[in-house]
Amino acid sequence: MKRNIILSGVGGQGILSIATVIGQAALDEGLSLKQAEVHGMSQRGGDVQSHLRISSEPIASDLISRGGGDVILSLEPMEALRYLPYRSEGGWVVANTAPFVNIPNYPDIEGVLAELRALPQAILLDVDAIAKDGGVTRAANIVLLGAASSILGLSFENLADGIRKIFGAKGETVVAMNLKALEAGRDTAQKLKNEK
């Protein structure tokens, strides 16, 4: 088992929380793990990324090679496109369709979505809207994780356990909100698959 996952988004959207939950679930399954993060200046509204590698074998490099990404998980549509060079043949793109516009030259969103839709293996959903509808606005990032849950090579129950462990210190309400977000993401992805 091996998954190279690129997580991307805009500083403050919560990609590191996603990484932490996947990391916890991978540890619970006894897998090896390496995760490179970006801290510091770029966190201030700039593009952020994390390379997360999980495997049943030992892992050497902390970074993923171009063309080596099994999953690109992005909380922002243009940020998903930024990491296409990392996508492997047959790799998945799981992305939020709601743009985060904080630059004056943000491209036409329809063009961005058209490029994402043209990808052979993509799960595209508006996680901001799904989170809002479900009353879990603050857990939009975990909706995206839920949408990717079937292709990460980890069991859904382990991801849910990961959420319980990571958010446990913040109280039951926060745990329940994130579990609900995880399920909402999974259910939406399932519905999208059935519609195809």
Place this chain on the structure above:
Amino acid sequence: MPINSIFRNNGSKAWEETRKLDIVRTRYMKKLLLLGDQAVALGAIRSGISGVYAYPGTPSTEITEYIQASPEAAGIHSRWCTNEKTAMEAALGISYVGRRALVCMKHVGLNVAADAFLNSAMTGTNGGLIVLVADDPSMHSSQNEQDSRFYGKFAFVPTLEPASQQEAYDMMAYGFDLSEKQGLPVLMRITTRMAHSRAVVQTGPRREVAPISFPKEPSRWVLLPVNARKRYDILLGQQPELEKISEDSPYNKYVEGKDRSLGVIACGIGHNYLMEQYPEGCPYPVLKIAQYPLPRKHLEKMAADCRKLLILEDGQPFVEEQMRGIFGAPCAVAGRLSGELPRAGELTPDNVRSALGLPAAEGFAASSLVMPRPPVLCAGCGHRDVYDVLNGVAVGYPAARIFSDIGCYTLGALPPFRAIHSCVDMGASITMAKGAADAGLFPAVAVIGDSTFTHSGITGLLDAVNSQAPITVVISDNLTTAMTGGQDSAGTGRLEAICRGVGVEEAHIRVVIPISGNRDEIAKIIRDEIEYKGVSVIIPRRECIQTLKRNVKKQAR
């Protein structure tokens, strides 16, 4: 042999002690998922340090933060220091009394601490002392990509460069022992991808803090020329032994390979990118280097065995330059200087792959729609109001130059503000404004943050006061060290008192609240102070929006 099998259960005191130690061991022998920074921090705690001393700086900040938050670090001094020099000296003070200390900083911080660092090799140490420096090749969050291994060589001290988070943890105990055995500080150099990458680390038991003990040769701590000359001879005389220790180090490994057309020297995390290319094992001989000075014996063997050497090092061509020397190496050498690897920027699995002559990994083309998304000042940040007003005032003074500094407010250089003309090093805003004013510039304005001001701005302000330089200093006070995530700022609540103490006239220390409703008032104050022909300080003060949000959340709980 497990330690408890040495003694039989005879109820003796020795057996009791051993059993206790075993209990402690089992408790701590846990696998943990840690950032490289956290592995360093936990390794230091478990090595029995009495203090960690640091000024925040990406990518080193999380080391001190981990120790501050760790429940097992009670009794370890961990308060933030004013700058890297004060940190280095305090750590040396701990070493003087025979206890262990860790001092951490980012690479450019070592420039600030360099006086203390280089001379700590001259005094030598008593208790173990590790100087942890986190380099930032590719400048993810820095103004240059200097390689701290040069400082290790410059100071004649042993230098460690872990290749994995596990090594980062293990090397703390190893480094403190090495420091105490050699009586020298040990430099440990990590880079961004080690500092900010997580992996599972097997942890071990904690060592007790040593009792206080004074140095055996008191004279070497008094670096009068007469003593310093003796110490320098001793330090130089230690070098062959340090080289021998490197050759025998468990962290420097020579692994034979069948194909001797190439030999690969892989330093620190460069080793990971190499092994990534060969899951079944590298066909070439490999020398992994994680401890310096360079292990000469291994290098000589590799140069004799192989037709060509490839050198993989994250940062500057430190090893490569030594291998080439002035008259050249005995065999061909490839690396950053010969173009197989880029001259600047960090190593990646992709550029290492290409340097090994392997076919490039197939990646998909980038989309032409993607635009750069640079970092920006947060919505609601007080620095925004400061720059809006300053830009307005500057319209009336076309010659005005705004000298700025290191921090979030450096982002004022980017659109939409484009408000500042310089950012060089911690504190340079005030002193550059003074120099420009000395040369006749009017108006010369400095913009500096509160934490940067106490780090390295106060002495420059004193220079300006002493020569009555006509400069206007804006200390944009958000009550925290914001850029690195909101650590305590050394002068909070005392900035006016500090400025008064330095000699700025009371009437020209002006405190304002940077909100949009106050813009006209602030603009008038700035104009008045620009027209004043002496040193004036304007302090726009409003809490960082990020720490404010966190504090509100905390209170709500």
